[in-house]
Amino acid sequence: MFKRFHIKLGISSKIAILVCSIAVLSVVLTSSWVFYKLDQIMIRESQQRIEHDAHVLSERIEAPIRSMCEDVAFLHDTPPISGIIRTLKSESGIDPIDNGSTFELWKKRLAVIFSGMIQAKPYYRQIRVIGVANNGREIVRVDRLYPSNELQVIDDEMLQEKGHRTFFQDIIKFPADQIYLSEINLNWDYGKITIPHLPVLRAAKRIVDDQGNTFGFIIINMDMRYAFKLLHSDLRDDVTMMMTNKRGDFLLHPEPSKTFGFDLNQPYLIQSEFPDITKQFSEIKKTHWSGFLNQDQPKKNWVAASLHKIYFDSSKPDRFLGLLLTMPREEILESFRPVHQQIFGVLFLLLLVAVSIGLFYSRSLIRPLMQIIEAIDSYGKGNTRSIHVANAPADETGILLQAFQHMVFQVEKRNNELRFSEARNRAVLEAAADSILTIDEMGVIQSANTATQDLFGYEANELVGQRIETLMPSPHREMHDSYLAKYRTPSISTEQSGESVLGRIREISGLHKDGRVFPIELSVSRTWINQKQLFTGIIRDVTERKEAEARLIAKNIELEQKNKEAEQFTYSVSHDLKSPLVSCTGLLSLLWEDMEDGDMDGVRKSAKTY
Secondary structure (H helix, E strand, O other): OOOOOOOOOOHHHHHHHHHHHHHHHHHHHHHHHHHHHHHHHHHHHHHHHHHHHHHHHHHHHHHHHHHHHHHHHHHHOOHHHHHHHHHHHOOOOEOOOOOOOEHHHHHHHHHHHHHHHHHHOOOEEEEEEEEOHHHHEEEEEEEEOOOOOOEEEOOHHHOOEOOOOHHHHHHHOOOOOOOEEOOOEEOEEOOEEOOOOOEEEEEEEEEEOOOOOEEEEEEEEEEHHHHHHHHHHOOOOOOEEEEEOOOOEEEEOOOHHHOOOOOOOOOOEHHHHOHHHHHHHHOOOOOEEEEEEEOOOOOOOEEEEEEEEEOOOOOOOOOOEEEEEEEEHHHHHHOOHHHHHHHHHHHHHHHHHHHHHHHHHHHHHHHHHHHHHHHHHHHHOOOOOOOOOOOOOOOHHHHHHHHHHHHHHHHHHHHHHHHHHHHHHHHHHHHOOOEEEEEEOOOEEEEEOHHHHHHHOOOHHHHOOOEHHHHOOOOHHHHHHHHHHHHHOOOOOHHHHOOOOEOOEEEEEEEOOOOOEEEEEEEEEEEEEOOEEEEEEEEEEOHHHHHHHHHHHHHHHHHHHHHHHHHHHHHHHHHHHHHHHHHHHHHHHHHHHHHHHOOHHHHHHHHHHO
């Protein structure tokens, strides 16, 4: 047990002294409250400002639309319109009322009026008279060219048929006493969308003859880029402007790729970008709304917003353009940064005072802690004798130091035991005459003793980290990983299937570094460490034994061959001596008979015969 210190002034007491600086916290809270209130004031002022701007810009966009409607009504009533109708109905092709005026002359007069009108109104892109005859063929057309802004009266051969266009079908069905206003969409010319994209708004009035039959209509195309440019010129830099049609399709957006998606088959709605505005956008009777919107989910970055609905079409009271002005919260607060900085400066001075107080009272706490840290750092570098701190304080830091010293003692004791155990095991491994290898369950060599280096010709640093297949010739090299896979797969029990090599001695071949293949005996054991398998293999070179066995086998073969040769010789000798012996036996029998009879002449005769 540790010796208990008598705590005179503990860390908690010293920290209590520092709590005196909590006055700074009061300052911080007060400053935060002031910041919050000032921010609220700025946000309200900004919201009122963009609401006013939205109202002004709404008037700016309505003015040219009203002017275009008035110009269409004016042009509809000009003499060339009725003159063209009269000349087309006249069999002679001459106006019966204005003698000498032909169809072509009235067209030229009308083209001059159109040119003057476009010249006076820079936002007019095109003025035309389109008849219902010839599939809606244009009769007179004056264009403002882009980007030169020059005026051009289109020749007859370049006039187009517009009977297939939606606006044509809508206009000829529209009441003759009212002005038709189209959707704001991208301009089409010669069967395709104009490049660069040209957003236009069309105003038209149907032309009828004396019998009330529809002759055609007069139509003006307003270049909405000009109107949008005027709006941007009156817009503050920190305010973002967007405009939509009644459905919510973007007509104007800071990202041009999101505009006129309904014409480009890539619709993008304001309800998708600002889900919170869906309700306000769909309330027809509510002409304006101000509040806050979020674009991010979860909601983090909100914007102050003001939505104004511009009801520009008197023939369709529920039709409107949605004008949305937004100002990000960061932009609103940015204008108030100087005041924030001044308040922050005062706060910073108070913090300096608090820090000074804290440093003064924490000095006695920090010093012994630094000594302990230095002792721990020194111990981490291997100096186990530098863990004693002089003049250890009689507080919690002193207890901490004593606990650390006890921990160091226990760690050193266990380290010594571990080093002794490792040294003993290493000595056993290094003294072993057989090769001892350890691999993991993936077949990667973890350790190898000196005998392994001598046996296979590799240095230790060459083996560790390599796969065990490095020491195997084919076909064992290619098949070994499949053997290990059986031990890595819990569903496969190699012990029960009889395929386990654990605890058995097998004779296989090893591969030397120089490419030489030699016979070895292998026994494998398995150990589990931290739920991982380690396999230890003991390998013995049996080259000499194999060579001795080979020599013994060769000697046995040689002896067997000599035995066979001796048997053959015996057979040959017995065969060759058998006949003479038989003859000798016969001769002796005859001689014996002659000798028993005393016939010496017969003996001599028999001897001569053999």
